Amino acid sequence: MAIPVTAEGKRKLQEELDVLNARIPVIAKLIADAREKGDLRENAEYHSAREEMSMTNARIAELKNTLANAQVVDESQIDTSRIAFGAKVDLAEGKGRPETWYLVGEGEDDPLENRILTSSPMGQALLGRKVGDAVEVKAPMGVIRYTVKKIAY
Numbered sequence: 001m002a003i004p005v006t007a008e009g010k011r012k013l014q015e016e017l018d019v020l021n022a023r024i025p026v027i028a029k030l031i032a033d034a035r036e037k038g039d040l041r042e043n044a045e046y047h048s049a050r051e052e053m054s055m056t057n058a059r060i061a062e063l064k065n066t067l068a069n070a071q072v073v074d075e076s077q078i079d080t081s082r083i084a085f086g087a088k089v090d091l092a093e094g095k096g097r098p099e100t101w102y103l104v105g106e107g108e109d110d111p112l113e114n115r116i117l118t119s120s121p122m123g124q125a126l127l128g129r130k131v132g133d134a135v136e137v138k139a140p141m142g143v144i145r146y147t148v149k150k151i152a153y
Contacts, residue, residue, distance in 0.1 A: 002071040004085050004118065005105035010070050013107045017063040020056050027053045066106050073105070080153050083126045085118050090150035091126075091135070098149045101126075 005013070027049055034046035078084045085105065090098040102115045103126060109117045116123050125137045126148075135146045 001069060003066055003069045003106045004073045005070045005108065006075070006086055007072050009105055009108035010067070010072055013063055013067055013070070016107075017060060017067065020060050020063070023056055024053070024060075027056060063107075070106070075153060078153065080151065081130055083129045083148065083151055086153055087126075088152040089126060089148060091146040092149050093144060093146055103127075 030049040031046065031053065034043055034049055037043055037045070040046050073085050075086050078086065083089055083103065085103055087103045089101045089103065091101055092098040100114060101122070102113075103118050103123050104115045105118065109115050109120075118124070118127060121139070122137045125135050129135055129148050131148050131151055133148045135148060137144045137146065
């Protein structure tokens with residue numbers, strides 16, 4: 001299954017993979033050093049390093065899978081009159097000030113920076129909309145109603 005990403009998003013994923021791959025020998029050394037200290041059953045350093053190795057390997061596998069399926073979206077082929085992958089969208093809730101949201105691909109999402117996946121409930125509600133459209137997003141606290149104020153790419 002193809003995973004849409006921007007060129008920048010793919011670069012960031014590759015950078016993260018490179019950093020994690022460089023970390024593996026460091027963690028392996030920590031495990032070896034901790035192992036030399038004796039009884040492994042009560043060796044917190046050993047268990048901590050093993051846990052870090054496990055989590056790092058899991059993230060590496062996830063990144064490799066994402067990169068193998070990543071498809072860089074040609075932004076020149078996007079209909080910019082509607083909301084699509086890569087859009088920067090200004091949304092207003094009621095009469096409130098507009099908030100800017102970015103529709104991004106796998107690995108680029110960051111809810112604290114208003115960067116949401118196109119596959120998220122909000123992303124799905126926004127796709128295909130145009131300026132002036134009303135959008136309803138189902139959220140855990142109920143339905144949130146927005147108006148699309150601006151679309152940019």
